[in-house]
Amino acid sequence: MNPETDLLTSRTLPKILVVDDDSNFLFGVSRMLVKAGFDVIPASDGPTGIMKAQNEQPDLILLDVNMPRMNGFQVKQALNISPLTQFIPTVFLTAMGDRINTLNGLNLGQDYISKPFDAEILTARIKAILQRAEIGYLLAIQDSKKNFFATDRFQQWGQTVEIHDYGTAGHTQRVTCWFTVLARALGLTGADLENARKGAMLHDIGKLAVPENILNKPGPLNEKEWEIMQQHPVIAVKMLKEVELLQFALDIPHYHHEHWDGSGYPNHLAGDAIPLSVRIFSLVDVFDALCTKRPYKTGMEVTLALEMIADKSGSHFDPAIVRYFLSNFDTIKKGVTDEYIQESIGNR
């Protein structure tokens, strides 16, 4: 692996644990999920599934009901006992589609799907459950005040947005690394930096409320669609403001589309009225977007992207930050590669 070249192309996929004793079925579902863009952890019986759920912390579990040793309902009851696995959303996937089993499944898990299933419908249901689970998790944190546990989840929330907004895969992690390095170089430290990093990871969480056909539209948005899209920073604030741990992390989700000259949205802030962390973030956000392939465009060469950033100095971006970014680009890029590696191996 070459971290320098992989930096702009890598993505982290949501992990699905599939527990089924039928090896043909396990193979078929796993292949289908990989094709749909998920990382799959297979398990051929209940106890193995429980062990892998504890160790690998999947984002969702697909659980067969009729298995030897432990059936799916017993597995789910065991998962519910452990604080490490009780909140992992679970979908029962089984041929036993009668009323009693369906009700049992819906009482214990998030969904109950009968075999044979339609691959596209299963994928769509998984995506919907993952989105709901993340929003539910936010509210659970607020209720339980288990704030110490929440920090690890920010990256995953960002990735949930990426599932919804197919074109942005990997953007959250990359942009957070670029932001961290540039912000540190420009003097952000301690709690200010940590709060801003949380905001960076959650910057587009409001997009969960924007319909997929607008987010992933290959052509330009019409007036109505653009109006809806422009709501995502406001929605982000509504979603995050009640969470105690995020009280000082709202600036980036709220203002990351504001421009230095006041032409941005949603509040048309200008100049120094835009917090420093946001001015830094909006530059790296755009830089990453320019360099990344999206459904409607190819990725731009870095030198061209830097020229575009320079062009927008004083209009979109704070000129002082643009100057620093351009004059120190190689050092920043090296720092980002190191940061990315540290974060990927969990050392940060």
Ligand SMILES: [Fe+2]
């Ligand atoms: Fe955004």
